[in-house]
Structure formats: C-alpha cells, structure tokens
Amino acid sequence: MARSYVREARRRVGPKRARIGPIVERLATEHPDAVIALSFRSEVELLVSVMLSAQTTDVMVNRVTTGLFQKYRRPEDYLAVPLEELERDVRPTGTYRQKAKNIRGAMRMLVEEHDGSVPIRIEELVRLPGVGRKTANVVAAERGATQGIVVDTHVRRLSQRLGLTREDDPAKIEQDLQRIVRKADWARFPHLLIWHGRRICGARSPHCEDCVLADLCPSSRV
Ligand code: SF4
Numbered sequence: 572m573a574r575s576y577v578r579e580a581r582r583r584v585g586p587k588r589a590r591i592g593p594i595v596e597r598l599a600t601e602h603p604d605a606v607i608a609l610s611f612r613s614e615v616e617l618l619v620s621v622m623l624s625a626q627t628t629d630v631m632v633n634r635v636t637t638g639l640f641q642k643y644r645r646p647e648d649y650l651a652v653p654l655e656e657l658e659r660d661v662r663p664t665g666t667y668r669q670k671a672k673n674i675r676g677a678m679r680m681l682v683e684e685h686d687g688s689v690p691i692r693i694e695e696l697v698r699l700p701g702v703g704r705k706t707a708n709v710v711a712a713e714r715g716a717t718q719g720i721v722v723d724t725h726v727r728r729l730s731q732r733l734g735l736t737r738e739d740d741p742a743k744i745e746q747d748l749q750r751i752v753r754k755a756d757w758a759r760f761p762h763l764l765i766w767h768g769r770r771i772c773g774a775r776s777p778h779c780e781d782c783v784l785a786d787l788c789p790s791s792r793v
Contacts, residue, residue: 580789673701725768
C-alpha cells in the first residue's frame with residue numbers, strides 16, 4: 572500500500588532529470604541570498620570555520636571565530652599554544668577536544684607540506700586530519716574550485732524527499748546528484764537545498780503548503 576503510494580507520487584511528478592532544472596531555478600528565485608553562513612576572511616579561516624561547524628550551528632561558529640581569528644591568524648599560531656588552550660577557545664562549538672586536535676593536526680600539515688597555505692584539490696584536502704569529503708567540498712567550492720556537491724544533513728533529507736536519490740550514504744547521494752545537476756550548478760545547489768531546508772522543508776515539519784516545489788515533489792503533503 573505504502574509502496575504503491577510512493578510509486579504513484581513519483582509518477583505524478585515525473586522523472587528527476589526533467590524536474591531538476593525547474594527545482595534549481597525555483598529555489599534560486601526563492602532564496603537569492605543562499606550562500607555560506609560562515610564568516611571568514613582567508614582560506615585558513617574558511618577551513619577552520621568548516622571544521623568547527625560539525626554538530627553545531629553556523630551562528631555558534633561565527634560567535635566563537637570572532638575572537639578566535641583575532642588570536643590565531645596563521646597556521647603556526649594554532650601550534651604555538653598548548654592543546655588545552657585551543658580546546659578552551661573552541662569549546663562552545665562542542666566536541667571541542669576532537670576539533671582542537673584535528674585543527675592542530677591540519678595546521679601542522681599545512682605548515683609542513685603546503686607552505687602554510689590550504690590545498691585546493693579534494694584529494695589533498697581529505698588528507699588533512701579531521702577533513703572529510705563534505706568539508707573538502709565546501710572549502711574547494713567557496714574558493715571557486717568546485718569539484719563535487721556538498722551533502723550535509725539538509726541536502727540528504729531534501730534530495731530524498733524530492734526523489735532525487737534513494738540512497739542514504741552521503742557519498743552515494745553525491746554521485747546521484749552529480750549525474751543530474753548541471754556542473755555549473757554544483758556550487759550553488761547545496762546552498763539552495765540547505766536554505767530551503769532551514770526555511771521551509773524542516774526535518775520534523777515540512778511546510779508543503781508554502782513550498783514552491785510542491786508540484787515537483789513526490790513527498791508533498793498538499
Ligand atoms: S513539498 Fe514539502 S516535502 Fe517537498 S520539498 Fe517542499 S516542503 Fe519539502
């Protein structure tokens with residue numbers, strides 16, 4: 572019963588390849604301000620901000636980095652203080668011991684292997700301690716070197732609800748999205764889904780009645 576309902580809903584909205592163009596365009600109109608919400612002024616600050624953003628809000632990260640980036644300006648600065656001091660400085664972002672350890676490890680690798688600068692290739696970024704594919708994709712895209720599609724919790728949820736993937740694993744979801752989203756849209760697409768997820772299609776209560784994608788979405792409740 573439930574399965575035939577899903578099949579019927581998918582038939583109603585049509586194939587994803589035909590829907591993806593209108594989905595991107597409508598979201599771009601709806602969320603013209605959909606850009607990264609983290610504050611940073613350099614590639615090192617970008618990397619640290621994204622590393623701190625795991626399991627917390629961008630608002631909290633920005634609150635912490637306002638002071639943090641006054642104190643730590645270059646990768647060497649993160650290595651010049653005791654680990655406990657860095658832990659204290661990032662503590663409000665949660666899981667602070669792991670984050671401080673990873674940031675120190677990443678900064679050490681920047682100094683020792685990259686002349687203090689942040690690499691641009693995904694394969695090199697993911698070698699940095701604590702940097703997974705999602706973080707690497709964000710850092711590369713924000714520097715104009717998009718090589719993949721960022722899949723965070725919002726992108727995963729909305730891609731599934733919109734019938735763009737049946738996968739649950741972020742790496743497989745990214746592959747599904749790469750097959751249908753135009754490469755020129757790889758950078759902005761996740762931001763559009765993230766902002767739509769925050770404003771309209773929340774995890775617990777999607778506001779389908781206010782959603783510009785309702786007629787394109789197999790999960791629509793209206
Ligand atoms: S129609 Fe509903 S479930 Fe589908 S994207 Fe919009 S808010 Fe989310």
